[in-house]
Amino acid sequence: MKSLRTTRGINFDAFVEECEVGRGYVSELERGFVVPSVTVLAKVAAVLEVTMADLVAGESPREELFKETVGLREEQIRNLLETVRQLKASSHS
Template sequence: MSSMISTPPKMLRPSNLEGLAEQAEQPVNVEELLNVGDRIGREIKNLRKARGITLDALSDAAGLSKGYLSQIERGVSSPSVKALHSISRALGVTISWFFPPKADGDSDLRDYVVRASSRRKLTFVGGITDELLSPNLGRQLELLRCTFPPGSESGKEPYTHQGEEAGYVISGELDLWIRERHVVLREGDSFAFASDLPHRYANTNKRECVVIWAITPPSY
């Protein structure tokens, strides 16, 4: 039985460990699945690496052989719908993650441009919603639009991870702790810090907070 990898080494925020909130799964267009070439393999590999997960760990969680997964990532084999469901659950996303909506006439730009209507979105049990503004996770920089409902937080304890991050508050307020320092970020404020500094954040207000967040390297 396949299951989500419960404790990947890298996470964007610890609250993601609670998993995705219940959301409708979009059906897979089999014709699209058969004509993706090696793109879907790259998407799987990029997401796996961004989450710091090895092929061995993904193989165990998805119930698929390491060799088969390697062939999918290299574009040698195309995954079946059943295999893709297993992979998506193991990586903590819905299967629609691998099939973002395409804007008419933009197929040749999908690796460079993300239309507002084509963003990949994940909503977690803790209420936080991440929208991926980067075209994919294969580059050195990841850009997100993060929505924090009232009461949502990264966790009670500070955490650390590899890389650096920066953000800009579009609306609302966000409480940010870096080491022992606490600051309230308001609309128009921005921040940046090394991610290996103990940090956490929360929306302690009654109004939703929206932040544009940049992370390098990607750690979804």
């Protein structure tokens, strides 16, 4: 969770505020000392813009793809999104 947070460029205090849980709890959560409720897990996933499954599964292809796109220019992201949409459309055919 911490690596996702830092990859997204979200500082600890902003993360705590967006997740709407206590600082100590987030600290323990990031260090693996507590198991979050489904409600907290959903909030964390929303803030990090990943699925709850991605958080539970740890390293996943989705997470790897996200890390690879960090730092891309907006135009590159738009092109990548268009490619993904085309892939999805062709898989439904």
